[in-house]
Amino acid sequence: MEIMTLVVTGPVGAGKSTFIRTVSEIDVVDTDRRATDETASLKHRTTVAFDFGRLQFGRNRALHLYGTPGQSRFDFMWDILIRKAQGYVVLVAANRPNEFRYSRRILTFMQHRSRVPLIIAISHSDCEGAWTPENILVAMGYNAQKPAPPVVIVDPRNRASVAKSIVKLVQSAMQYTRSFSKAG
Amino acid sequence: MFGSLSDFSLGELFQVLEQGEKTGRLTIYSGRRGESQKDRISQTPPRNYYIWFRRGFIVAAANSLDNQGLSKLIDQRSWIEGGTSVLAPGFCNVNLPLGICFKSHGLITAEQLKLLFSVQVLRQVCQLFTLLHGRYHFDEKAPLAYPEMTGLSAPATDVTLAGLRNLKDWSALEDKLPEPDSAILSLVEGKPHLKLNQSELRVWEFADGTVALKDVAARLDLSLEKVRKIAFRLSVVNLAEEFPLLISASDMMNLSLDDEFVDDENNLFFMEEQAVKAEAPVRKSNSQEFIAPPPMSDDFLQELMRSLNNS
Numbered sequence: 001m002e003i004m005t006l007v008v009t010g011p012v013g014a015g016k017s018t019f020i021r022t023v024s025e026i027d028v029v030d031t032d033r034r035a036t037d038e039t040a041s042l043k044h045r046t047t048v049a050f051d052f053g054r055l056q057f058g059r060n061r062a063l064h065l066y067g068t069p070g071q072s073r074f075d076f077m078w079d080i081l082i083r084k085a086q087g088y089v090v091l092v093a094a095n096r097p098n099e100f101r102y103s104r105r106i107l108t109f110m111q112h113r114s115r116v117p118l119i120i121a122i123s124h125s126d127c128e129g130a131w132t133p134e135n136i137l138v139a140m141g142y143n144a145q146k147p148a149p150p151v152v153i154v155d156p157r158n159r160a161s162v163a164k165s166i167v168k169l170v171q172s173a174m175q176y177t178r179s180f181s182k183a184g
Numbered sequence: 185m186f187g188s189l190s191d192f193s194l195g196e197l198f199q200v201l202e203q204g205e206k207t208g209r210l211t212i213y214s215g216r217r218g219e220s221q222k223d224r225i226s227q228t229p230p231r232n233y234y235i236w237f238r239r240g241f242i243v244a245a246a247n248s249l250d251n252q253g254l255s256k257l258i259d260q261r262s263w264i265e266g267g268t269s270v271l272a273p274g275f276c277n278v279n280l281p282l283g284i285c286f287k288s289h290g291l292i293t294a295e296q297l298k299l300l301f302s303v304q305v306l307r308q309v310c311q312l313f314t315l316l317h318g319r320y321h322f323d324e325k326a327p328l329a330y331p332e333m334t335g336l337s338a339p340a341t342d343v344t345l346a347g348l349r350n351l352k353d354w355s356a357l358e359d360k361l362p363e364p365d366s367a368i369l370s371l372v373e374g375k376p377h378l379k380l381n382q383s384e385l386r387v388w389e390f391a392d393g394t395v396a397l398k399d400v401a402a403r404l405d406l407s408l409e410k411v412r413k414i415a416f417r418l419s420v421v422n423l424a425e426e427f428p429l430l431i432s433a434s435d436m437m438n439l440s441l442d443d444e445f446v447d448d449e450n451n452l453f454f455m456e457e458q459a460v461k462a463e464a465p466v467r468k469s470n471s472q473e474f475i476a477p478p479p480m481s482d483d484f485l486q487e488l489m490r491s492l493n494n495s
Contacts, residue, residue: 004480004488023495057491061484079430086477098191101360101426108369109428112393116477129187138204139196141425163492170489177479 002061005084006169008051009068009106010091011099015123015156016067017051019091023162024053024065050077063166068106082110087117087169087176091156092140094122094130100139107140117172121154121165186321190356194313195348195420197320198340202240203422209326210235212312213319233312235305236329241337243281244329245305251331254282257300264291276331283334301336306343313347316356341421345378348417361412362397362426368415369393369427376423387414393427 008016021028028051051067066085068078082088088110092103110118120140122133131139133151142148152168155161189197194212201210212233236244246253255268264271264286276285283300286292292300312318354361362368370391380388383406390400401411418424480488 002480002484004484005477055491058487061487063488084477086480096191097187097196098359100192101196105366105426105428108425112427116479131185135185135200135204138200139192141203143203144205159495163495167489167492170485170492173480174482174485177482177485 003064004062004086004173005064005066006166007066007068007081007085007088008091009078009088009110011093011096011102011106013096014091014093014099014103015154016091018156019089019121019123019154019162019165020051020053020065020067022156022159023055023166025056026054028053050081078106078109079113082114082116085114085116087119087173088114089165089169090118090120091154092120092122092136093124093127094133094136095124095127097129097131097139100136104140117149117169117176119150119152119165119169119172120148121152123154123156125153185324187319189315189318189320192320193357193360193420194315194320195344195357195417196360197322198344199420199422201237201322202340205240206322206324207238207328208236208322208324209329210237211321211323212315213321214315215318233308234329235309236326236332237340238328238337240340242305242309242340242343243337244332244334245308246329246332247308249329251329254300254304254332254334257304258286258292261296263296279330281333281335282331283336287335297334297336301334301338304332304334305338306346309343310347310350313344313351314353316353342378345417345421348413348420349381354413357416360416362415362419363428364398364408364412365396365429366415367393367395367397367400367427367429368418368424370424371422378421378423383410384414384418387411388418388423391418391424396429 008019010016017028050069051065053065055063055065057063066081068081090103090107090110093099120137122136124130125133133153137148137151140148150168150172152165153161154165185200189212197210200206212235214231214233231247234246234249235242244254258264259267259269275289276282283292283297287294287297351357368387368391370388376388386404386406387400390403395403397411397415398408400406401408404411415424415426419426
């Protein structure tokens with residue numbers, strides 16, 4: 001089986017689970033764990049949740065999608081996921097400016113760990129208080145000196161919209177593959 | 185661009201306006217949305233404040249849109265005999281900052297203009313950082329208010345630094361402060377271009393993405409809270425950014441996954457196994473250690489695209 005692994009990351013509530021569920025052909029799997037050792041008495045509940053979805057195509061080919069945990073304290077889980085990823089989507093809710101700083105934190109972490117292709121997918125762009133993509137990118141640290149990665153507007157509930165986002169990422173992956181081949 | 189300052193603080197807003205090289209008018213409403221008269225009792229009455237930006241620089245500020253703010257400041261100081269009102273209508277070109285006009289006619293000096301700008305912009309805007317629950321609206325189509333402009337300007341981040349240094353109540357910014365487990369990473373080459381105070385400079389020395397803020401605090405013998413506030417200041421003025429560090433081995437050992445979860449996805453199990461057995465990541469950035477999984481073949485990607493486009 002030939003598998004491409006994509007990671008979907010972003011703050012809680014940006015639509016990661018929905019994004020994966022919408023395109024997955026299997027029921028999305030999520031994990032939710034309790035601390036089972038002595039720390040359980042100190043920490044009421046330790047959650048390490050990530051979503052998993054799959055899209056099979058061709059005979060022996062599949063796309064695996066992993067959603068990162070939303071909490072920054074699980075950096076190690078992000079690290080494990082990013083090590084496997086051949087691309088990632090940073091999902092940002094346009095109407096939640098209070099989360100832009102956290103999204104930027106995720107991006108900083110990811111970009112210092114991996115150079116695989118990424119896209120920024122902006123959700124909730126039709127909601128009240130939504131910022132324009134241009135302003136969101138500035139809030140996330142992109143400007144004239146630091147060009148932004150590809151950006152798409154996405155409705156995580158809509159299969160065609162999610163598929164379009166992944167296509168955008170795949171296009172970046174193709175360029176990456178070609179540059180990798182040239183370098184190699 | 186509009187919203188609540190409790191969601192997106194003034195410092196962050198200034199950062200966006202400067203980095204985005206925005207031109208327009210920022211309006212700050214000091215009252216909360218939907219706040220009733222009863223709620224406001226014993227509080228300062230809500231007011232509107234206006235700040236004009238030109239390509240990311242603050243060029244003027246006022247608390248009304250009557251275009252009289254700068255003239256009033258000049259009149260209060262009696263710098264023009266008879267007051268600014270004695271000047272004939274059309275004395276100044278409507279598309280020229282009033283300060284420049286008066287200076288070119290020898291009515292006020294360059295030093296006086298600097299003082300006016302300090303009073304009108306720096307002092308007034310710095311006060312706005314104390315607003316915890318105001319609302320903002322940035323209108324990119326609003327014209328510049330030339331009668332309120334001295335002709336001088338200041339980078340928004342200069343004002344942010346001064347405003348945040350004087351801020352006493354940080355409660356609205358609590359969840360924006362960098363995490364104790366994060367480091368900070370410099371965004372500039374060499375030394376900072378802004379004038380930092382001693383504490384800021386000491387924290388700045390650690391802006392290499394390797395030392396967690398809680399360790400910075402311990403090493404500098406400063407409170408963690410103070411270090412986090414400084415790190416926030418450095419980040420909103422574009423000198424540094426928060427850099428999350430990997431969770432430590434000891435923290436990881438505190439996290440034990442139970443085995444109640446059963447699924448037939450080998451890949452998922454692989455992930456979970458790795459999560460538990462992962463070799464102890466250490467609290468450092470590993471910023472040079474880029475991970476490059478083998479890219480997918482062109483053929484694979486083409487087929488995936490076809491599949492997605494048909495879905």
